[in-house]
Amino acid sequence: MPEPAATLRLVLDVPEAAAELFAEALGGWEGAAAVAAFEAGPDAWRVEALLTRAPDGGALAARLALAAAAAGIVEPTPRLEPLPAADWLARNRESFRPLAIGPFQVRRPEHRARPGARAVLIEAATAFGTGEHATTKGCLLALAGAARRRRVGRVLDVGTGSGILAVAAARLGAAGILAIDIDPEAVRVARFHARLNGVEARVRLLTADGAGRAAVAAGGPYDLILANILARPLMAMARDLARLLAPRGTLVLSGLLAHQAGPLAARYRAAGLALERRLVIDGWATLVLRSRDGRPVRR
Numbered sequence: 345m346p347e348p349a350a351t352l353r354l355v356l357d358v359p360e361a362a363a364e365l366f367a368e369a370l371g372g373w374e375g376a377a378a379v380a381a382f383e384a385g386p387d388a389w390r391v392e393a394l395l396t397r398a399p400d401g402g403a404l405a406a407r408l409a410l411a412a413a414a415a416g417i418v419e420p421t422p423r424l425e426p427l428p429a430a431d432w433l434a435r436n437r438e439s440f441r442p443l444a445i446g447p448f449q450v451r452r453p454e455h456r457a458r459p460g461a462r463a464v465l466i467e468a469a470t471a472f473g474t475g476e477h478a479t480t481k482g483c484l485l486a487l488a489g490a491a492r493r494r495r496v497g498r499v500l501d502v503g504t505g506s507g508i509l510a511v512a513a514a515r516l517g518a519a520g521i522l523a524i525d526i527d528p529e530a531v532r533v534a535r536f537h538a539r540l541n542g543v544e545a546r547v548r549l550l551t552a553d554g555a556g557r558a559a560v561a562a563g564g565p566y567d568l569i570l571a572n573i574l575a576r577p578l579m580a581m582a583r584d585l586a587r588l589l590a591p592r593g594t595l596v597l598s599g600l601l602a603h604q605a606g607p608l609a610a611r612y613r614a615a616g617l618a619l620e621r622r623l624v625i626d627g628w629a630t631l632v633l634r635s636r637d638g639r640p641v642r643r
Contacts, residue, residue, distance in 0.1 A: 352395040355423040356408075361601070362415035363389035364477060364628070365574070368599065369411035376529075394427065414574045414604075445481050446488040448512055453540065462515040464508060465540050479598040482623045482630025483509055483572050489621070489632070490568055490594040491516040500524075500566040500588060502555055502581070503573040503599070507534025507547070513568065514543035522563045524552040555584040565590035575600040579611050586615035591635055594620075598630040605629035 354376075358366050363381040370379045370393040384390040404422065412419040442451035442458070449461035457463055487509065490496060496518045501510040504523035513521050523538075525531050531549045538547040550559060554577070567590050571578060578597055589595055595617060600608060602624050609619045612633050621632040 351427055352398065353425045353427050354393040354395055354399065354404075355425060356391040356420045357384065358389055358391060358415075358420050359417060360387050360389050361627070362411070362417055363391055364479075365411045365415045365601070366391045366408070366420070368477065368479070368574070369407045395424075398424070410574060410576060414576055415601075443476065445484045448484055448488070448515070450484075450508065462512070463541075464511050464515060466506060466508060466537060467540070478625035478628035479572050479600075479630065480508060482625050482628065483570055483596055483598050484512055485623060486594075486596040486598075486621070486630055486632045487512055487516065487568070487570065490596070494567070494592070494594075497567040498522075498563065498565070498590070500555070500560065500564065500569045502569065502571040502585070504534045504549070505530050505572070507537040507549075509570045509572065510534060510547045511537055511541045511543055513570070514538075514541070514546045518546065518568070520563070521547045522550060522560065522566075523547055524550045524555075524557075524560060526551070526553045555581050555588060561588065564588040565593065567593045569593070569595045571596070572598040575604040575608055578608055582611045582615045586612065586617055586635075589617070589635060593635060595633045596630065597633070598628070600629050600631075602627050602629045605631060609633070 356366055367379050367381040370376055370391065376393045376395060378394045381389055381391045408419050408422065442449055442455045444458065447462050448464050449458040450464045450466055452467060453465050496513060496516055499513045499518045499521040501521060501523040504510055504525045507523055510521050510523040523534055525534065528551050531551050535549045538544040552560060566588055569585055569589055571585060578600065585595060597608065605622060609631055617633040617635055619631060620634050623630040
């Protein structure tokens with residue numbers, strides 16, 4: 345997959361609790377080559393995105409406003425800095441190490457395979473979703489749990505990012521997977537990863553701004569829906585996602601802080617779903633829901 349060189353660094357200074365939210369908001373963004381978050385002082389974290397071109401001001405402002413609202417803070421002021429000539433993508437790849445998450449091993453192609461693990465191959469350079477973030481880990485664990493209980497047939501992956509969850513679903517035998525993202529660059533990267541893992545025949549990619557699209561509905565109902573985005577859009581999608589879920593299907597929601605889990609679960613209960621399990625990893629929550637008693641949700 346050809347990768348343009350990063351020429352700019354976008355820097356945000358945010359509180360510790362909001363750092364991963366902003367990293368997630370910038371990861372997978374068109375033009376972002378890599379995103380990192382690290383401690384810069386007491387309760388002060390820095391989020392850096394390496395960019396291949398100057399960002400669109402309106403698109404950047406929208407992403408920052410959404411993340412700030414989710415974190416409950418004032419929007420940080422972004423700084424743009426020119427980068428010296430360097431192979432930043434190579435440095436980012438070198439820092440990535442294989443991850444063991446449930447039955448999966450998330451790794452780069454050249455890493456040594458773990459015997460018995462289901463390999464998910466990722467090039468740790470572009471798009472958010474290398475398995476390192478707590479929300480991705482929660483989704484992978486929830487996906488593995490759903491597959492243990494019931495054969496996974498049709499899958500919808502909302503906000504696919506790097507495509508890691510779609511690939512993992514294919515590794516567990518999902519028959520047909522629709523992966524969508526609002527960002528065309530994320531769709532491009534997810535398509536690359538589907539090919540890299542040899543599952544492109546089972547993963548269909550679509551650029552879409554939500555679960556209400558006719559093309560998304562046409563592929564349902566889905567036995568498993570994975571939505572790893574942010575709390576606010578998940579709130580807005582409750583009815584749409586509930587309608588797309590097959591009877592006895594499983595819905596996995598993530599991208600939310602632990603304190604956001606209660607209100608979100610209540611919204612989905614009102615849409616006809618029951619909370620089955622809540623996973624909390626490093627302050628981030630993943631919710632596993634099902635239609636009550638296996639009945640179809642209310643239309």
